[in-house]
Amino acid sequence: MITSTSQALLEVSNLQTRFYNQHQAITAVDGVSFEIRQGEVFGLVGESGCGKSATCRSLLRLFGGADARVSASHIRFDQIDLATLSEEQLSNVRGRQISMVFQDPMTALNPTMRIGEQIAEALRRHDGLSGQPLRDATIALLKAVGVTSPQERLRAWPHEFSGGMRQRVLIAIALACKPRLLIADEPTTALDVTIQDQILKLLLRMRREIGLSVLMVTHDLGVVAQTCDRVAVMYAGRIVESGDTRQLFRNPTHPYTQALLAALPTLSGPRHKLKPIGGEPPNLADLPSGCRFHTRCPQAVERCRVEDPQLRHVAPGHLSACIRQEEWAC
Amino acid sequence: MLSETPLLQVQNLSMRFAAPRSLLEWASGTPRRELHAVRDVSFTLAAGETLGVVGESGCGKSTLGRCLVGLYEPAAGEILWHGRPLRELGNRQAISRKIQMIFQDPYSSLNPRMSLEQTLAETLKVHGLATTRGERKDRIDELLLTVGLAPRLKDRLPYAFSGGQRQRISIARALAVGPELIVADEPVSALDASVQAQIINLFEEIRENLGVAFLFIAHDLSVVRHISQRIAVMYLGQSMEVADTDALFDSPRHPYTRALLGAIPRPDPDERQNGVSLEGELPNPFNPPKGCAFSTRCPHVIDACRTSIPPLRKLGATHHARCLPHILDLRGQ
Numbered sequence: 001m002i003t004s005t006s007q008a009l010l011e012v013s014n015l016q017t018r019f020y021n022q023h024q025a026i027t028a029v030d031g032v033s034f035e036i037r038q039g040e041v042f043g044l045v046g047e048s049g050c051g052k053s054a055t056c057r058s059l060l061r062l063f064g065g066a067d068a069r070v071s072a073s074h075i076r077f078d079q080i081d082l083a084t085l086s087e088e089q090l091s092n093v094r095g096r097q098i099s100m101v102f103q104d105p106m107t108a109l110n111p112t113m114r115i116g117e118q119i120a121e122a123l124r125r126h127d128g129l130s131g132q133p134l135r136d137a138t139i140a141l142l143k144a145v146g147v148t149s150p151q152e153r154l155r156a157w158p159h160e161f162s163g164g165m166r167q168r169v170l171i172a173i174a175l176a177c178k179p180r181l182l183i184a185d186e187p188t189t190a191l192d193v194t195i196q197d198q199i200l201k202l203l204l205r206m207r208r209e210i211g212l213s214v215l216m217v218t219h220d221l222g223v224v225a226q227t228c229d230r231v232a233v234m235y236a237g238r239i240v241e242s243g244d245t246r247q248l249f250r251n252p253t254h255p256y257t258q259a260l261l262a263a264l265p266t267l268s269g270p271r272h273k274l275k276p277i278g279g280e281p282p283n284l285a286d287l288p289s290g291c292r293f294h295t296r297c298p299q300a301v302e303r304c305r306v307e308d309p310q311l312r313h314v315a316p317g318h319l320s321a322c323i324r325q326e327e328w329a330c
Numbered sequence: 331m332l333s334e335t336p337l338l339q340v341q342n343l344s345m346r347f348a349a350p351r352s353l354l355e356w357a358s359g360t361p362r363r364e365l366h367a368v369r370d371v372s373f374t375l376a377a378g379e380t381l382g383v384v385g386e387s388g389c390g391k392s393t394l395g396r397c398l399v400g401l402y403e404p405a406a407g408e409i410l411w412h413g414r415p416l417r418e419l420g421n422r423q424a425i426s427r428k429i430q431m432i433f434q435d436p437y438s439s440l441n442p443r444m445s446l447e448q449t450l451a452e453t454l455k456v457h458g459l460a461t462t463r464g465e466r467k468d469r470i471d472e473l474l475l476t477v478g479l480a481p482r483l484k485d486r487l488p489y490a491f492s493g494g495q496r497q498r499i500s501i502a503r504a505l506a507v508g509p510e511l512i513v514a515d516e517p518v519s520a521l522d523a524s525v526q527a528q529i530i531n532l533f534e535e536i537r538e539n540l541g542v543a544f545l546f547i548a549h550d551l552s553v554v555r556h557i558s559q560r561i562a563v564m565y566l567g568q569s570m571e572v573a574d575t576d577a578l579f580d581s582p583r584h585p586y587t588r589a590l591l592g593a594i595p596r597p598d599p600d601e602r603q604n605g606v607s608l609e610g611e612l613p614n615p616f617n618p619p620k621g622c623a624f625s626t627r628c629p630h631v632i633d634a635c636r637t638s639i640p641p642l643r644k645l646g647a648t649h650h651a652r653c654l655p656h657i658l659d660l661r662g663q
Binding site: 201222276 | 600602607
C-alpha cells in the first residue's frame with residue numbers, strides 16, 4: 001500500500017511494566033510483543049487501564065516520577081536494544097530518533113515560553129542550529145504543520161493558541177529532529193472532531209512526505225480504522241488480537257474485539273439496540289484467572305477460567321489469543 | 331400526542347456572560363466584554379421524546395441545558411413548560427421536581443461522603459417524597475432496580491463504584507423525584523466504549539418504560555443518533571439545523587452539519603475518508619462574525635453570509651436550517 005518494506009523499525013518482545021506504590025505492585029503491561037515497520041502507522045487500541053499508554057511510555061521510559069520498572073526480552077529499534085540502554089543513552093534517542101506527542105496539548109507546552117522559542121529549543125539542542133538558520137528552520141516547521149502566518153506566530157504565547165494549534169506546535173516540536181518513529185498517545189482525544197480530522201490528516205501527510213513511522217495509541221476504533229495500517233487490541237495488560245486493520249475490522253476473531261465493535265453506536269445503517277459488553281474492565285490489582293476476558297466474555301466456557309490463552313496465528317499476519325479459536329477453526 | 335401543547339417550548343433563547351476585566355481595562359473604563367453563549371435558539375420537545383443537542387466545544391449546548399433547569403437566568407427569550415412560562419413553576423427546587431439534570435463527570439457530581447442510600451434518601455427528603463422510612467426503602471430499592479444496581483450495594487460510598495456504576499447512581503438520583511424531563515449533559519463521554527453502550531441502553535429503557543423526555547447533550551454524533559428522535563446541531567451559540575434523526579443523517583442540509591458528519595472517523599477501514607477537511611478553527615466567541623457564525627469556515631460562503639445572520643428556514647414539517655436557500659439545496663458534498 002505504502003512504501004513500507006517488511007523490515008521492522010521497532011521490535012518489542014515480551015515487554016512487562018510494573019508500577020509500584022507503598023501498598024502494591026501492579027503489572028500494567030504483561031508480556032506484550034509487536035513490531036512496527038518502516039513508514040507504517042501502527043495502532044494500539046483499548047479501553048482505559050488496558051496498558052496501551054504504559055506500553056508506549058515504556059519504550060522511552062517516560063513515567064513522570066511514577067515508580068515503574070520495565071523489563072523485556074528486547075526492544076530493538078534499528079539495531080539498538082532500548083531495553084539495555086542507560087538513562088543517559090536513552091535520552092539521546094528521545095526526540096532525536098523517537099519522539100512523542102501527548103493527549104493534552106494544554107499542559108504539554110511551557111506557558112512561560114514563546115511558541116517559537118519552544119520549537120527553536122528542540123532544533124538547537126539536537127541539530128545545533130543558531131541565528132538565521134535556526135529562525136528559518138523554526139518557520140519552516142510551523143508552516144509544515146499548518147500554522148498560518150508562521151512569522152507572526154513565533155512570538156505568540158501558548159495561551160494565545162487554541163487546542164488544535166497547540167497540538168500542531170507539539171507535533172512540530174516532535175518532528176523538529178526528524179525522528180524515525182513518532183509515538184502519538186491519544187493525540188486527538190482532547191480536540192473537537194473537525195480539528196481532530198485536521199490533525200489526523202496532518203500526521204498521515206507527514207508519514208507520506210517524510211516516511212515517518214507512527215505508533216498511534218487510541219481508544220477510538222474510528223481513528224484506528226481511518227489511520228492505521230496494522231493494529232493491536234489490548235485488554236487488561238495484554239494484546240488479545242493483532243493484524244492488518246482491514247482484516248481485523250472485517251473479520252475480528254477474538255470475542256473482545258467482536259464485542260467492542262458490536263458495542264459501538266454507528267453513523268449509518270439501521271439504528272438497533274446496542275449490544276454492550278457486560279460488567280466493567282477488570283482491576284489490574286485483582287485480575288481474573290485464566291483468560292482475563294472470561295468474566296465478561298459471552299462465549300466463555302469452563303476451560304477459559306483456568307487456561308491462559310496465547311497469541312496464535314488465525315490467518316497470515318493475524319494473531320488472536322483465545323483458546324476456543326481451535327474449536328471454531330475446525 | 332404531537333397535536334397537544336408540547337412539553338417544552340424554547341423560543342428565541344439567548345444567554346450572555348460578562349467577562350471579567352483586566353486591571354488595565356478596569357482603570358481605563360473599558361466596558362465589560364460580553365460572551366454570547368446562546369444566541370436566538372428555538373425548538374420544541376414533546377413528552378417522552380429525546381432531542382439530541384450536538385456541537386463542538388463552545389457551541390453553547392451546555393449553557394442551553396443549564397438555562398432549562400434554572401441554573402442560569404436567560405438574557406432573552408422564553409422557555410414554556412406545558413405552554414406556560416417556566417418561571418411560573420416557582421423556584422429552582424420547584425423546577426427540579428419536573429426537570430432534572432445529569433452531568434458528564436460522575437466522579438465529581440456525587441458527594442464522596444454519602445453512601446448510595448443516603449444520596450437517594452436525601453433527594454427524597456428534600457422534595458418531601460416517600461416520607462416514612464418504609465416507603466423510602468421501597469422507593470430506593472425500586473430506583474436501584476430501574477437503573478440496574480444491586481440493592482446490596484446501598485451502603486457503599488461513591489469511590490467504591492466504577493464510572494459506569496456512578497453514572498447509574500446519578501440517573502437513579504435524577505429519577506427519584508419522578509421528573510418529566512431529564513437534561514443529560516455529556517452523560518456517556520467519560521465512559522469506555524463497552525460501558526457506554528450499557529448506559530445508552532439504560533436511557534432508552536427509561537424513556538420507553540417511564541415516558542421521561544430527554545434533552546441529550548453530546549459531542550458524539552453516533553451516540554446522539556442512537557438515542558434521539560430529533561437532533562439540533564449548534565455552532566457558536568446558534569442552532570444551525572434541527573431535524574428528525576434519520577433526515578439529519580440521510581440528507582443533512584446545512585454546510586456545517588455536512589462538515590461535521592464528514593469529519594467523524596468512521597470505524598470502517600473500507601470507508602476511508604479522503605474528503606477535504608473543514609479548514610480553520612472556531613472564531614473567538616467574544617468577537618463572533620457579524621453574519622452567520624459559520625461564515626469564516628464555510629466552503630459555500632458568499633458576501634451576504636458575512637453581513638447578516640440568515641433566518642431559520644423551514645425545510646419540512648420538522649426540519650429547519652439556518653442558511654441561504656440555494657446553499658441548502660446543494661445535496662451531498
